[in-house]
Amino acid sequence: MTSSTPQTPVHVINYDAGGYDYRDFWQGRDYEQWAEVHVIRRILRRTTPVQWAVDLGGGFGRNVPLELERAQHVVLMDYSWTNLQNAEHNLLADGQNTGRVFLVRGNIYHLPFRDASFELGSTIRVLHHLAATNDAIAEMSRVIGQHWLLDVPIKHHLLARMKAAVRGKGSALRTRDANELGNKDEPFWNYHLGAIRDEVRAQGWSDSLVASVANFRRWERAVPRPLRGPVRPLVYGAERLAQPMGRGWWGPAQFLWLTKRQQQAFADSESVLGTPPAAVAALAPRLWCPSCHGNLTWTDASATCTACAKPFTRQGMIWDFVVE
Numbered sequence: 001m002t003s004s005t006p007q008t009p010v011h012v013i014n015y016d017a018g019g020y021d022y023r024d025f026w027q028g029r030d031y032e033q034w035a036e037v038h039v040i041r042r043i044l045r046r047t048t049p050v051q052w053a054v055d056l057g058g059g060f061g062r063n064v065p066l067e068l069e070r071a072q073h074v075v076l077m078d079y080s081w082t083n084l085q086n087a088e089h090n091l092l093a094d095g096q097n098t099g100r101v102f103l104v105r106g107n108i109y110h111l112p113f114r115d116a117s118f119e120l121g122s123t124i125r126v127l128h129h130l131a132a133t134n135d136a137i138a139e140m141s142r143v144i145g146q147h148w149l150l151d152v153p154i155k156h157h158l159l160a161r162m163k164a165a166v167r168g169k170g171s172a173l174r175t176r177d178a179n180e181l182g183n184k185d186e187p188f189w190n191y192h193l194g195a196i197r198d199e200v201r202a203q204g205w206s207d208s209l210v211a212s213v214a215n216f217r218r219w220e221r222a223v224p225r226p227l228r229g230p231v232r233p234l235v236y237g238a239e240r241l242a243q244p245m246g247r248g249w250w251g252p253a254q255f256l257w258l259t260k261r262q263q264q265a266f267a268d269s270e271s272v273l274g275t276p277p278a279a280v281a282a283l284a285p286r287l288w289c290p291s292c293h294g295n296l297t298w299t300d301a302s303a304t305c306t307a308c309a310k311p312f313t314r315q316g317m318i319w320d321f322v323v324e
């Protein structure tokens with residue numbers, strides 16, 4: 001076993017509960033969307049084009065078009081059926097994405113991908129959901145061979161420090177432990193940036209802190225509606241400046257660009273048994289059983305582990321590799 005994933009199950013947030021559709025979150029968030037596009041495009045240009053990229057916890061594929069600018073193949077991996085089905089309708093409706101975009105339902109703690117399957121990975125707006133943070137980092141790290149864009153939600157951003165100072169609780173933001181927020185049913189975490197940087201370094205990455213992102217999150221709320229139009233270009237201009245200037249202290253989302261110290265290329269072990277359908281054939285060599293890491297025997301409708309006999313099936317173009 002090369003996996004370092006937890007042996008005991010870790011709760012996974014269910015984005016599908018109550019009919020939730022994550023696309024709704026993005027209504028009226030043009031500035032945050034723009035801020036992320038700006039940084040992701042800028043940073044991904046640091047790589048030469050790659051063959052395979054993975055978006056871990058990629059939701060409905062918001063960032064896949066940007067990843068397709070740098071990668072020939074992009075695998076969107078997420079736990080949520082709704083998000084993946086939305087991705088299927090939007091991304092795969094475009095014939096140009098046939099054979100380039102793949103949809104995998106999976107769990108970050110037990111990924112169905114072989115070691116170093118992808119030259120490039122991204123994990124954006126996901127870390128705050130991952131209770132067993134270090135296990136998740138280790139497992140994501142395992143499947144990426146060269147470069148990784150990791151968005152870290154920090155607890156010691158400017159607004160949090162100002163609020164804590166008012167309440168006389170500033171010292172809690174300086175400790176290296178994660179800060180638990182949310183509620184019992186939907187907890188989430190934000191982090192001390194130094195603690196996450198130490199963890200990724202321990203997993204074999206060189207890290208570069210490349211941007212503080214969405215430094216003026218929800219700015220519209222502070223500006224009366226009639227003034228929003230004229231203020232908007234100023235906010236966007238300020239965000240451009242704050243992304244480099246605010247690294248490590250300003251915004252709630254800090255982007256790390258990680259480069260594996262010992263870069264790994266995917267070793268195709270020719271372990272594909274049976275005949276996968278054409279739509280997943282290019283990805284099949286990179287997949288294994290997420291439970292025991294056995295090889296898979298493929299038919300048009302399923303992939304079955306040769307070691308533990310677990311079957312994995314598909315709904316439409318979405319392959320389900322979640323082990324419940």
Ligand SMILES: C[S@@+](CC[C@H](N)C(=O)[O-])C[C@H]1O[C@@H](n2cnc3c(N)ncnc32)[C@H](O)[C@@H]1O
Pocket residue numbers: 012013015022056057058059060061062063077078079080083106107108109123124125126129130
């Ligand atoms: C806030 S959304 C972000 C989606 C996407 N990265 C984006 O920026 O638009 C968080 C996503 O992480 C996924 N997620 C959370 N925990 C996960 C886990 N353990 N395994 C797989 N996906 C997970 C959720 O299903 C959800 O789609």
Ligand SMILES: [Zn+2]
Pocket residue numbers: 289290291292293294305306307308309310
């Ligand atoms: Zn198995």
